[in-house]
Amino acid sequence: MQFAGSAAYRRAMRTRATDMFGIDLPIFAFSHCRDVVAAVSRAGGMGVLGALYFTPEELETELAWIDDHVDGKPYGVDVVMPASYEGADFAPEELVGRLQAMIPEGHRTFVENLLAAHGVPPLSQDADAGRVLLGWTDATARPQVEVALRHPIALLANALGPPPADVVDLAHAHGVKVAALASTPRHALKQVEVGVDLVVAQGTEAGGHTGEISTMVLIPQVVDAVDVPVLAAGGIGNGRQMAAGMALGAEGVWTGSLWLTVEEADTPEMAKRRILEATSRDTVRSRSWTGKPARLLKNEWTDAWEAQESPGTLPMPMQFMLVSDALRRIGRSDAAELATFPAGQIIGITNQVRSTKDVIYSLIEEYAQALDRLAHLTDD
Amino acid sequence: MQFAGSAAYRRAMRTRATDMFGIDLPIFAFSHCRDVVAAVSRAGGMGVLGALYFTPEELETELAWIDDHVDGKPYGVDVVMPASYEGADFAPEELVGRLQAMIPEGHRTFVENLLAAHGVPPLSQDADAGRVLLGWTDATARPQVEVALRHPIALLANALGPPPADVVDLAHAHGVKVAALASTPRHALKQVEVGVDLVVAQGTEAGGHTGEISTMVLIPQVVDAVDVPVLAAGGIGNGRQMAAGMALGAEGVWTGSLWLTVEEADTPEMAKRRILEATSRDTVRSRSWTGKPARLLKNEWTDAWEAQESPGTLPMPMQFMLVSDALRRIGRSDAAELATFPAGQIIGITNQVRSTKDVIYSLIEEYAQALDRLAHLTDD
Numbered sequence: 222m223q224f225a226g227s228a229a230y231r232r233a234m235r236t237r238a239t240d241m242f243g244i245d246l247p248i249f250a251f252s253h254c255r256d257v258v259a260a261v262s263r264a265g266g267m268g269v270l271g272a273l274y275f276t277p278e279e280l281e282t283e284l285a286w287i288d289d290h291v292d293g294k295p296y297g298v299d300v301v302m303p304a305s306y307e308g309a310d311f312a313p314e315e316l317v318g319r320l321q322a323m324i325p326e327g328h329r330t331f332v333e334n335l336l337a338a339h340g341v342p343p344l345s346q347d348a349d350a351g352r353v354l355l356g357w358t359d360a361t362a363r364p365q366v367e368v369a370l371r372h373p374i375a376l377l378a379n380a381l382g383p384p385p386a387d388v389v390d391l392a393h394a395h396g397v398k399v400a401a402l403a404s405t406p407r408h409a410l411k412q413v414e415v416g417v418d419l420v421v422a423q424g425t426e427a428g429g430h431t432g433e434i435s436t437m438v439l440i441p442q443v444v445d446a447v448d449v450p451v452l453a454a455g456g457i458g459n460g461r462q463m464a465a466g467m468a469l470g471a472e473g474v475w476t477g478s479l480w481l482t483v484e485e486a487d488t489p490e491m492a493k494r495r496i497l498e499a500t501s502r503d504t505v506r507s508r509s510w511t512g513k514p515a516r517l518l519k520n521e522w523t524d525a526w527e528a529q530e531s532p533g534t535l536p537m538p539m540q541f542m543l544v545s546d547a548l549r550r551i552g553r554s555d556a557a558e559l560a561t562f563p564a565g566q567i568i569g570i571t572n573q574v575r576s577t578k579d580v581i582y583s584l585i586e587e588y589a590q591a592l593d594r595l596a597h598l599t600d601d
Numbered sequence: 602m603q604f605a606g607s608a609a610y611r612r613a614m615r616t617r618a619t620d621m622f623g624i625d626l627p628i629f630a631f632s633h634c635r636d637v638v639a640a641v642s643r644a645g646g647m648g649v650l651g652a653l654y655f656t657p658e659e660l661e662t663e664l665a666w667i668d669d670h671v672d673g674k675p676y677g678v679d680v681v682m683p684a685s686y687e688g689a690d691f692a693p694e695e696l697v698g699r700l701q702a703m704i705p706e707g708h709r710t711f712v713e714n715l716l717a718a719h720g721v722p723p724l725s726q727d728a729d730a731g732r733v734l735l736g737w738t739d740a741t742a743r744p745q746v747e748v749a750l751r752h753p754i755a756l757l758a759n760a761l762g763p764p765p766a767d768v769v770d771l772a773h774a775h776g777v778k779v780a781a782l783a784s785t786p787r788h789a790l791k792q793v794e795v796g797v798d799l800v801v802a803q804g805t806e807a808g809g810h811t812g813e814i815s816t817m818v819l820i821p822q823v824v825d826a827v828d829v830p831v832l833a834a835g836g837i838g839n840g841r842q843m844a845a846g847m848a849l850g851a852e853g854v855w856t857g858s859l860w861l862t863v864e865e866a867d868t869p870e871m872a873k874r875r876i877l878e879a880t881s882r883d884t885v886r887s888r889s890w891t892g893k894p895a896r897l898l899k900n901e902w903t904d905a906w907e908a909q910e911s912p913g914t915l916p917m918p919m920q921f922m923l924v925s926d927a928l929r930r931i932g933r934s935d936a937a938e939l940a941t942f943p944a945g946q947i948i949g950i951t952n953q954v955r956s957t958k959d960v961i962y963s964l965i966e967e968y969a970q971a972l973d974r975l976a977h978l979t980d981d
Contacts, residue, residue: 234979405882425805426815434881435806435815437836437845438946442881456817465817465845467978468971501814501822502785566818591848592975598847599614599972 234585236472237450238419241398242267242295242375247473248463248584249421249452250577251299251378255283255290256485260577262294269297269378273356277364284372297376297400298369300362303513304382306537313360317353317542324535324543331532332547335525339556344549353545357511357538359385370395378421381430381513382408389416402454402475404432404439406446413447420447421475424455428478428565430515431455431506437469444470458567460587464595467588478565483577491557492518493574501569512540515563522551522561614965616852617830618799621778622647622675622755627853628843628964629801629832630957631679631758635663635670636865640957642674649677649758653736657744664752677756677780678749680742683893684762686917693740697733697922704915704923711912712927715905719936724929733925737891737918739765750775758801761810761893762788769796782834782855784812784819786826793827800827801855804835808858808945810895811835811886817849824850838947840967844975847968858945863957871937872898873954881949892920895943902931902941 239247245265252258258268270287272280280298287296308320356362366388369377377384377392378400392399393416400419403409409420422443424436432439436455444451453466454475466474481488482496495518505519509526512535517523526534534540551559575583619627625645632638638648650667652660660678667676688700736742746768749757757764757772758780772779773796780799783789789800802823804816812819816835824831833846834855846854861868862876875898885899889906892915897903906914914920931939955963 236978405880424815424817426818432882434946434949435804435817435836437804437816437842438806438838438881438949441839441841442950456815458818459821461821461849462817464848464975467975468844468848469841470971500785501818502812566814569814569818570822589979591850592979595844595847595972596976598616599969 238452238473241418241450244295246581246585247452247467248581249297249473249475250480251475251477252480252486254480254485254487255287256487257480257483257577258296259287259290260483260485261480261581262291262296264578264581265294266581267295267297267376269299269376271299271380272362272365272369273299273301273380275356275365276352277368280365280368281371284369284374288372295375297378298365298372298374299378299380300365300369300384301356301380302359302362302382302384302388303357303537306358307539309359316358316360320354320539320542324539325532328532328535328543331530332544335522335559336547336550336556339521339551339554339559341547341550341554341556341559344546344553352549353542354538355541355545357541363388366391370397376400376419378402383412383415383417386415400452402430403443405434406439406442408432409443409447409451413449417449419450419452421452421454422471423475424453425506426516426566427455428504428516428568429563430511430513432514436466440466440469440471455565456567458565458570460584460589461591462567463584463588464591478563478567479571479580480577481564481568482571482574483580484574485577489552489560491560492562495557495560496564496568497572497574499564499568501566504564504566504568508534508540510541510544510561510563512537516565517561518564518568520561521558618832618853621798621830624675626961626965627832627847628961629677629853629855630860631855631857632860632866634860634865634867635667636867637860637863637957638676639667639670640863640865641860641961642671642676644958644961645674646961647675647677647756649679649756651679651760652742652745652749653679653681653760655736655745656732657748660745660748661751664749664754668752675755677758678745678752678754679758679760680745680749680764681736681760682739682742682762682764682768683737683917686738687919689739696738696740700734700919700922704919705912708912708915708923711910712924715902715939716927716930716936719901719931719934719939721927721930721934721936721939724926724933732929733922734918735921735925737921743768746771750777756780756799758782763792763795763797766795780832782810783823784814786819786822788812789823789827789831793829797829799830799832801832801834802851803855804833805886806896806946807835808884808896808948809943810891810893812894816846820846820849820851835945836947838945838950840964840969841971842947843964843968844971858943858947859951859960860957861944861948862951862954863960864954865957869932869940871940872942875937875940876944876948877952877954879944879948881946884944884946884948888914888920890921890924890941890943892917896945897941898944898948900941901938 248266250261261268398418450472453471628646630641641648778798781792830852833851
């Protein structure tokens with residue numbers, strides 16, 4: 222197939238979301254991999270780098286690289302500033318210590334026993350204290366925002382509820398638009414109240430933190446509730462799904478799991494293989510990653526936290542602090558059966574490795590085909 | 602709004618599903634209420650009567666009424682012949698007795714205590730033994746099929762997996778098409794193997810028995826897996842959702858919860874009021890109704906079965922046998938907080954009582970508007 226020269230791809234698609242950023246395609250792509258972010262933006266969409274796993278210094282390096290490789294096209298950064306979490310009122314310098322002290326010994330034993338049962342060895346060095354909290358809190362995400370705003374980003378997105386109002390104002394002062402992920406119409410209204418420019422309405426089928434309402438049911442309700450443009454997230458993996466999202470009233474789509482298996486992605490080999498093989502039933506909404514419900518690859522890790530002998534999960538951010546070291550150890554071991562990570566239900570339709578550009582082109586090509594088909598169904 | 606004379610409504614919509622039945626609109630409507638079934642078929646769609654709650658004699662009465670009120674338009678009947686359930690190898694005359702004996706006393710006590718705690722009185726007469734099993738089994742559904750095939754039905758649908766091959770053959774011998782509900786692509790393939798003419802691919806957001814995969818993710822996979830026409834079910838409550846379902850590749854939509862609150866529906870007043878007030882977060886996928894996961898209105902009934910002190914649910918059909926009497930008692934009491942029933946997530950968008958005809962017209966009107974909007978997004 223010749224995507225690059227197709228009429229579909231040459232056709233302009235204009236919505237308030239494309240106009241907001243001057244982009245050709247209303248396709249937003251979340252990825253932790255700078256290569257994917259730059260490739261999506263170069264192809265006419267909007268790449269958005271997930272900052273969570275990076276220290277401020279690392280984030281600086283990643284964004285500098287993107288600046289050099291994005292050909293001047295707009296891109297964004299996604300941070301996690303949860304509206305509520307344990308320790309939100311602790312002083313930043315005390316945060317890790319006080320939270321660590323709140324993790325019950327029984328929970329630590331449960332994790333150690335689980336790893337031992339699967340033969341996962343300890344790491345040869347101590348856990349990297351700088352990675353215990355990541356960007357899961359206001360205190361740890363703000364330095365990421367400061368780094369991001371020193372770069373020519375076009376969009377700052379918050380992955381867990383409305384961003385703090387002062388962060389929205391700060392972004393706007395830098396000429397940066399702000400988006401936030403919403404799982405209910407009420408979330409979306411709160412986000413618009415603090416000034417977000419774009420709502421990402423995300424259905425339960427999405428990877429990572431999700432609500433309960435499906436994309437099909439959620440999007441029209443959010444579109445009707447707010448005046449700003451809405452992007453459809455959750456379940457968008459091909460052009461028919463993109464057309465469905467737009468039919469529901471969205472002005473663009475927000476994609477994530479789709480990019481885990483592209484050529485450019487630095488997803489660990491073991492994870493890539495499991496995603497390519499997985500069906501749409503191989504995910505589960507679980508608190509076992511962060512303490513808030515997130516859709517993950519279902520496996521012996523997620524099962525263990527549901528089992529009779531599970532001590533139950535801890536609130537955010539303690540659950541992640543409890544398990545971050547374990548997840549790193551699992552990642553470096555052969556215990557593939559325990560290697561869990563955020564993944565949406567569309568992993569059931571990603572079954573080959575393609576380039577980012579090819580994925581974008583085929584999204585648009587199939588989108589155009591879906592529209593042509595619909596037009597013919599109602600022909601006189 | 603003038604729907605009746607709208608250009609949208611006059612435009613023909615043709616798919617293999619409309620051609621199969623010679624209907625004007627690819628809208629299939631499941632309802633336990635004969636008035637709704639007849640009204641949908643008269644409006645150009647396909648009404649499908651849920652037979653589950655009727656004895657064979659009652660079903661005969663309902664279908665005779667529909668025959669008199671459907672103006673010769675095609676309609677269908679939906680039965681429940683689960684592919685697997687406890688007691689499938691028991692002789693029909695022993696079925697109820699042997700299953701009753703398998704219900705643990707602790708479960709009966711749990712139900713009685715729950716009702717007592719909410720002040721639900723016993724019924725003045727003994728439970729109607731004929732209603733303990735309903736049409737939940739092969740043995741109890743077959744007499745319903747026999748009744749249905751004595752009427753000029755156009756469609757026989759099975760709500761839980763592939764219907765038995767001999768039932769498919771019997772329907773075909775009567776010139777009746779057969780549909781089955783599928784929650785995974787694998788289900789759909791099995792159904793086509795036994796000869797179904799139409800697959801209803803149903804996402805997790807649907808009311809009643811559902812799988813885990815969302816409509817957005819499921820439909821394209823089922824469409825790609827089978828050669829027969831696919832209807833999109835789950836989350837279809839307005840014209841944008843209908844357009845989305847068709848964009849995903851479906852050749853029609855299958856709706857259910859949408860009809861619980863129409864003027865013609867005989868839904869109990871208490872249930873109607875709760876549905877009109879509910880948000881899309883007020884449903885839950887629970888085994889507490891039948892033993893298989895079904896999406897229900899979330900309330901103190903569904904919560905009780907998830908609570909620490911719950912004895913856990915029993916396998917189909919014993920769970921329904923355990924609770925059917927309780928549900929009838931609740932229905933006749935003031936304990937609205939316990940009154941649960943199948944409901945999909947779209948109950949969050951049904952907030953007014955309208956006539957069946959108006960709902961059909963506005964589906965089509967909004968469908969046409971959604972398509973017009975999509976066409977303009979890609980204008981040069």
